Amino acid sequence: MQNTRRVALVTGASSGIGAEFARRLVRQGFELILVARRREQLDALARELGGAETLAADLTLEEDLARVEARIASAPDLELLVNNAGFGTKGRFWETPLDAQERMHRLHVMATLRLTRAALAGMVPRGRGGVINVSSVAGFGQSPGNVSYCATKAWMTSFTEGLDLELRGTGSPVRVQALCPGFTVTEFHDTMGMRREGIPAWLWMRAEDVVDQSLRGLEREKPIVVPGAIYKMVVTLERLVPRWLRSASVVRATRHAHRSKAA
Numbered sequence: 001m002q003n004t005r006r007v008a009l010v011t012g013a014s015s016g017i018g019a020e021f022a023r024r025l026v027r028q029g030f031e032l033i034l035v036a037r038r039r040e041q042l043d044a045l046a047r048e049l050g051g052a053e054t055l056a057a058d059l060t061l062e063e064d065l066a067r068v069e070a071r072i073a074s075a076p077d078l079e080l081l082v083n084n085a086g087f088g089t090k091g092r093f094w095e096t097p098l099d100a101q102e103r104m105h106r107l108h109v110m111a112t113l114r115l116t117r118a119a120l121a122g123m124v125p126r127g128r129g130g131v132i133n134v135s136s137v138a139g140f141g142q143s144p145g146n147v148s149y150c151a152t153k154a155w156m157t158s159f160t161e162g163l164d165l166e167l168r169g170t171g172s173p174v175r176v177q178a179l180c181p182g183f184t185v186t187e188f189h190d191t192m193g194m195r196r197e198g199i200p201a202w203l204w205m206r207a208e209d210v211v212d213q214s215l216r217g218l219e220r221e222k223p224i225v226v227p228g229a230i231y232k233m234v235v236t237l238e239r240l241v242p243r244w245l246r247s248a249s250v251v252r253a254t255r256h257a258h259r260s261k262a263a
């Protein structure tokens with residue numbers, strides 16, 4: 001008899017985009033494994049969903065990361081991994097605490113690398129499954145005050161694109177996706193201490209719509225999903241405008257802001 005269980009593991013499921021992935025996947029019939037640091041939020045979501053396994057883990061800590069890796073390796077029905085846990089910082093690279101930058105690299109880069117490896121090691125031989133890496137439109141460019149964030153998200157997108165080529169090149173039906181949202185209303189900006197009012201209302205997206213476009217993109221086997229017409233346009237422009245011109249305008253705008261602040 002064919003096994004019909006479908007299991008999905010979502011990191012950063014205690015709020016925002018991750019919690020929305022969990023809600024949507026349960027409706028699609030997935031059994032869920034929810035991962036984040038805040039146990040109470042995970043348990044509350046599991047109750048809301050009518051049951052889910054919860055794994056409280058700080059993915060920047062080796063011991064916790066290894067525990068989640070082992071859970072993935074022991075899940076023969078794992079059909080979807082969503083590497084969504086992430087955070088932002090603000091401030092110039094050399095002026096802000098190194099610790100936060102290091103943790104960001106561990107979370108966005110090392111946790112994504114390790115959990116994706118653990119998932120694909122089972123999915124590829126089984127010939128089914130998928131991985132969604134929640135990156136950002138920020139990964140398509142560079143912005144002062146956001147250097148490590150842009151760099152780690154660029155890594156996530158590039159890593160996913162590379163994996164997509166490897167998988168397709170070997171004829172594997174396993175799919176990977178880099179989801180690259182723009183401004184989305186979640187706890188993200190509260191956590192980094194940034195006021196949402198500074199960003200025009202029309203630039204904000206709902207987590208529901210971001211997740212919707214990601215899952216539709218997965219069905220259509222799209223390796224990169226940029227939700228929202230505005231952000232698709234932003235990314236197209238980023239790709240069309242030469243790098244030197246983009247860099248020159250960023251430097252000019254930053255100097256102008258710096259001088260106005262100093263005046």
Ligand SMILES: NC(=O)c1ccc[n+]([C@@H]2O[C@H](COP(=O)([O-])OP(=O)(O)OC[C@H]3O[C@@H](n4cnc5c(N)ncnc54)[C@H](OP(=O)(O)O)[C@@H]3O)[C@@H](O)[C@H]2O)c1
Nearest residue numbers: 012014015016017036037038059085086183184186187188
């Ligand atoms: N919101 C946006 O505008 C936006 C735009 C582009 C991309 N993104 C990306 O979307 C993803 C989800 O963010 P969000 O917007 O939904 O923000 P959010 O509401 O702040 O959610 C972030 C999630 O990551 C978890 N997390 C943070 N550090 C962790 C750690 N060390 N170990 C395990 N889990 C950790 C948090 O849970 P705990 O605190 O409970 O650990 C939370 O569940 C992130 O990767 C972010 O970079 C967001």
